[in-house]
Amino acid sequence: MNHAASLTHIAAALRSGSQPLLPYIEQMLDQLDAEDGAVQAFVPEPDRRARVLADAQALIDRYPDPASRPLLYGVPVGIKDIFRVDGVPTRAGSAVPPDVLAAPEAACVSILKQQGALVLGKTVTAEFACFQPGPTRNPRNLAHTPGGSSSGSAAAVAAGFCPLAIGTQTIGSITRPAAFCGIVGFKPSYGRIDPAGVIYVAPSLDHVGLFTQDVASMQLAASTLCRDWQPVENPGQPVLGVPDGPYLRQASAEGLAAFERQVERLQAAGFVVKRVSLLHDIEAMNHRHRELMAYEMAQTHQAWFADHAEQYSAATAALIERGQGISRVAAQADANGQRIARQQIEAHMLEHGIDVWISPAAVGAAPEGIESTGDPVMNLPWNHTGQPTITIPIGVAANGLPLGLQCSAAFGQDEHLLAWAAVIEDRFPI
């Protein structure tokens, strides 16, 4: 697999002109043609080459002067196929006709374009960003799932098809596929990236997130897409917290043992690691989150499902039907529990002086087969509370596939989280 350079390097080379845009884009399109038949990260698009080359030529015409070029000038990006993009149909991994799903372009796609990015294409998503998998395979081992629901976006970056891709997370659809594919995945604080124009799963739980190959690239991408980004210099060394208790024991015994070895290596590298008993109500939180998701999913899909139920997979239909049976009162209680959970976790951070919770990014490495996208249970609490999380590749499992370290900061501490993740990435002896 021909791995593309990281976003920071490519973006700098394209802006300066040291890497001319047209031959680079042609090479990336050639690579996609040659390799994506096996990976299936992107949704097929017959006119892709003509569209992307026309967009590239327009950029060249618009920005002849390198000094005027925007931050992502000429950078090819993958867009999860639940974001609307003008000129490309939105299918959302569904059999529902694209014209039913059509709407104005997603706000963050427009921002990416304003920053000079080229939409390389739509990436494969599980049906409506839930659990019904698409055909995408893990570039690290084609017999394994890339994770989901942002399957194609994670696989596209891991395969080197593009240095940046965007996705969404409602339980674990950024962190898990990033970890399974051995790349960096960032889910900012809830609401930090505008979700307008994205097909919701559950609006109060959905987050727009990003995939890159390294943390510095993530800082660049986040600075273009997150509201009011304030870069942090010299963040210092974070105090790390391990959330001991039943939450951690949801990981596989192998995955948990690998995590504990990672903790030991972080301590050996000089990090302060505090163990705190946390998340003893994990069963209740898991239930609350999934109930709220089903309730809001039923509302999101109310009109579409009424007209097109037969075009939904059984699994997605079952989720909607479960949601239809949940009362507004129950959902309100779930949402209240969600707010209390964030307060409790942040109170523990204050009490123990913890900057970053660390945990396994998934119960283990990517399982074999693509019939399931794997279990998001390790990601759920940090999505439930809306806290920002980043996963960085930190090792390899017995099956040869990557393992990720999931790092979570307090709500709104996105800039610090990425700065701290850069410290861990830099000093952690992988």
Added chain:
Amino acid sequence: MNHAASLTHIAAALRSGSQPLLPYIEQMLDQLDAEDGAVQAFVPEPDRRARVLADAQALIDRYPDPASRPLLYGVPVGIKDIFRVDGVPTRAGSAVPPDVLAAPEAACVSILKQQGALVLGKTVTAEFACFQPGPTRNPRNLAHTPGGSSSGSAAAVAAGFCPLAIGTQTIGSITRPAAFCGIVGFKPSYGRIDPAGVIYVAPSLDHVGLFTQDVASMQLAASTLCRDWQPVENPGQPVLGVPDGPYLRQASAEGLAAFERQVERLQAAGFVVKRVSLLHDIEAMNHRHRELMAYEMAQTHQAWFADHAEQYSAATAALIERGQGISRVAAQADANGQRIARQQIEAHMLEHGIDVWISPAAVGAAPEGIESTGDPVMNLPWNHTGQPTITIPIGVAANGLPLGLQCSAAFGQDEHLLAWAAVIEDRFPI
């Protein structure tokens, strides 16, 4: 949930006439009408009541004398919808038209009928007994999966809709759903029940298996369906083996801790438990098994998939397409590895004097949601080798759902395995 009595009690009462057949069957049909809307264990069948009552009346007319009645006289059974049954369409959880899938009645269904059983109906299966879930819910908690692919058969017995149901297992489709639903699941030695007339997944890996509420009932059911059943009296207390190593560490940390507590309680109850380092090649075995399954699945579905690809779910299509890319040479190597694996495991049993391997029946209890049927990885080795396994309910997890103890004996030791399982069930202080 109105739990039916166990098969042994019901079968005896129906044979003797102490329980008259017609009112019993009418009550079971009423219960199904009242409760299966929530569980969805059975495939809907508009004429079910008339068909079953006619079959019952025919039995009554045929066997006026209790002394002549066969073992399963009047017992309602659930049949996984990949077994052909005369007069009921076979849908296999698929959108492929039933007439494409039609074939003569499955041999074991005919045996059940000869033994006096009444086909209560077809039970929901994951699509073609693979991974694409159906709508069935876990009767122990409707928000959770019942497991799969024999989802409906396990749920039907757990819900008390019938005291016996049949299913199949290619990786873990008997043991896992039985454990998730808190009932007994038995997968006999490979080939011990005739699979003729069942839609194959992978003929060299598929097993017909059974669900009941207790071990004594399983002994009765197995005696009617397994070739040449020789009941074992006074089997003695089995020496139990724990297969230490990376296989066990695939379980969740919580699931493994629960298993270790079960081991301690078995020892406290007087069982000899030996720990043996085993299955260090579990990654290779997992890969071999899934590769062989995909290869044979592609052959099983060659003609159907050629004509009806668009009616397959993406997940099942991907499995078939993976199989199409696997060479005969690779599949042959996998099959050779399979034979060697059985020899190695049985050599360890001889060397250490182990009668029954014990292990967790799944990585944990049934997960919430019905979008996935859960992970079969704890079941794979015993299906790979064709050894008989039985799971018995042995505890409850933090989420309130049941946990199973998976017991595996040497190939062909089916009668002993069930006799030993009865000893464990009887003496284990749950």
